[in-house]
Amino acid sequence: MAGKFELYKDKAGEFRFRLKASNGQVILASEGYKQQAGAMNGINSVKKNAQLDGRFDRREGKNGSHRFNLLAGNGQVIGTSESYKTAAARDNGIRSVMKNAPDAKIVEI
Numbered sequence: 001m002a003g004k005f006e007l008y009k010d011k012a013g014e015f016r017f018r019l020k021a022s023n024g025q026v027i028l029a030s031e032g033y034k035q036q037a038g039a040m041n042g043i044n045s046v047k048k049n050a051q052l053d054g055r056f057d058r059r060e061g062k063n064g065s066h067r068f069n070l071l072a073g074n075g076q077v078i079g080t081s082e083s084y085k086t087a088a089a090r091d092n093g094i095r096s097v098m099k100n101a102p103d104a105k106i107v108e109i
Contacts, residue, residue, distance in 0.1 A: 030080075
């Protein structure tokens with residue numbers, strides 16, 4: 001089973017997407033968009049930018065947790081990861097986004 005983007009409307013009425021790996025785990029989540037077209041543009045940007053390692057902004061929290069943001073060419077955050085306990089786990093999450101995003105199907109839920 002390949003990865004997939006889930007496109008949905010949140011409780012506030014904004015459109016969001018999340019990228020799930022083939023095992024069903026969420027590996028990247030978006031901000032809210034006012035219009036569905038904005039969320040679709042975000043998905044297309046993830047597909048494009050996920051192949052560029054330099055677009056992943058790796059972060060370490062004060063509590064020792066690890067996260068990453070995927071950035072567009074203009075530096076804007078396209079998506080954010082979950083929190084990981086180790087840098088190695090975070091880097092595995094990045095590799096999963098790189099692997100799953102390009103060919104992931106889009107499913108509206």
